[in-house]
């Protein structure tokens with residue numbers, strides 16, 4: 001088994017005086033895993049994803065990703081962490097509608113200061129690899145949901161993050177687009193990409209995940225590794 005890329009140690013998260021959103025949760029995720037986080041509404045899935053993404057901090061405990069102690073980073077270091085170590089994909093794609101597909105994908109490289117020629121070459125490579133090269137000059141509004149999610153994945157992978165985080169990536173898609181995105185995530189994981197996926201889509205978890213955890217009341221109630229496919 002590879003070294004852990006995510007190490008969550010005894011993490012609790014309280015937003016208010018009520019029941020904690022996460023309650024003493026510990027989890028290690030190895031490089032190369034595709035981990036699906038399932039669980040009922042309010043069980044803490046998005047909270048867990050947000051802590052790993054450095055979008056929020058735990059009330060107690062530590063979150064380490066790719067050797068970086070995320071919960072201890074300054075704002076400037078967090079911005080860099082999010083640019084370099086993680087890529088994020090969201091339910092509603094979060095693409096900029098007034099930029100072309102290729103300019104959306106280029107954006108993280110520009111923010112990271114990648115030289116222009118290198119960034120253009122990386123964009124072309126990603127668009128080709130993800131099967132959307134023919135849409136490079138199109139605007140996202142002209143694409144199907146599945147194609148838009150492919151663009152969002154390309155953008156997330158621009159800076160070669162060791163970890164891809166996905167929050168309900170099929171949640172806004174029709175059946176055929178959802179199947180398309182499932183296939184894409186399976187291919188990415190097979191080529192070595194570590195993925196952490198929050199979803200209600202059990203078909204996505206079943207087809208894509210090499211491991212599934214189920215959260216109940218902020219704790220891991222089930223942790224199952226898939227039989228190798």
Ligand SMILES: Nc1ncnc2c1ncn2[C@@H]1O[C@H](COP(=O)(O)OP(=O)(O)OP(=O)(O)O)[C@@H](O)[C@H]1O
Pocket residue numbers: 015016020021039040041042043044045046047048
């Ligand atoms: N910013 C916040 N302020 C206060 N409470 C919050 C906040 N975010 C989440 N919570 C609470 O924390 C608990 C866990 O929420 P979380 O969004 O992590 O659950 P979830 O499993 O992702 O739910 P869903 O499947 O509905 O998206 C819930 O009780 C929720 O109301």
